Amino acid sequence: MRHDRLSVLTALETQGVAPVFYHPDPEVCLNVIRACARGGAKAIEFTNRGDFAIDLFGDLARELQTTDPDVILGIGSVVDAGTAAMFLNRGARFIVSPCLVPDVAKVCNRRMTAYFPGCGSVTEIGQAHELGCEIVKLFPGASVGGADFVKAVMGPMPWTKIMPTGGVDPDEASIAKWFGSGIVAAGMGSKLITDAAVKSGDWAGIEAQVKQTVAAIAAFRAKA
Numbered sequence: 403m404r405h406d407r408l409s410v411l412t413a414l415e416t417q418g419v420a421p422v423f424y425h426p427d428p429e430v431c432l433n434v435i436r437a438c439a440r441g442g443a444k445a446i447e448f449t450n451r452g453d454f455a456i457d458l459f460g461d462l463a464r465e466l467q468t469t470d471p472d473v474i475l476g477i478g479s480v481v482d483a484g485t486a487a488m489f490l491n492r493g494a495r496f497i498v499s500p501c502l503v504p505d506v507a508k509v510c511n512r513r514m515t516a517y518f519p520g521c522g523s524v525t526e527i528g529q530a531h532e533l534g535c536e537i538v539k540l541f542p543g544a545s546v547g548g549a550d551f552v553k554a555v556m557g558p559m560p561w562t563k564i565m566p567t568g569g570v571d572p573d574e575a576s577i578a579k580w581f582g583s584g585i586v587a588a589g590m591g592s593k594l595i596t597d598a599a600v601k602s603g604d605w606a607g608i609e610a611q612v613k614q615t616v617a618a619i620a621a622f623r624a625k626a
């Protein structure tokens with residue numbers, strides 16, 4: 403299945419939550435990724451952590467392209483253009499950074515792939531727009547100003563699409579606060595895919611948590 407830039411952006415906005423995940427064991431990764439997809443989050447950010455994360459990512463992407471072609475696997479924690487290119491060549495459908503790296507934006511634009519740069523200021527968000535980034539990651543979301551920051555940015559720059567990541571909870575109050583501020587999606591790691599669930603192999607629990615989060619976001623949007 404072809405996942406071009408537009409369909410990746412649309413999928414991410416529609417599901418509203420980007421699961422953020424890393425584990426060194428490929429079987430655990432496949433179980434978590436499939437649980438997220440069954441829960442309604444098919445676009446998933448794997449993070450570039452640990453030795454050989456690139457090889458692990460390539461193996462996962464190759465397997466999923468055959469078994470689960472609707473999964474949209476992206477890579478996070480990419481901070482240089484060379485690494486971005488290597489992940490693109492291993493099947494990454496989108497690239498995420500903790501910071502704003504213009505050279506990564508150029509590589510992604512050359513390959514017509516969505517890039518979500520980490521931004522922590524209005525100036526960085528403006529630079530991301532100039533570099534062609536449709537959605538910017540606010541990172542670390544809860545620490546650089548939270549929902550109040552998003553609301554303030556949306557005043558003078560209402561075309562901005564923000565995806566906070568870092569410290570975002572999946573509960574209803576948190577979803578109301580963040581989505582009420584004008585975000586288009588949120589990255590969620592440790593609160594969505596808990597260490598306890600991963601350690602105990604509770605894939606059904608992860609699926610249920612993702613499903614509940616996607617539904618809560620959809621319900622908030624329907625009301626707003």
Ligand SMILES: O=C(O)C(=O)C[C@H](O)[C@H](O)COP(=O)(O)O
Nearest residue numbers: 449478479567568569590591592
């Ligand atoms: O590595 C990345 O690309 C990151 O985005 C850093 C963290 O994994 C996320 O910020 C998740 O944060 P929590 O949802 O608070 O667990």
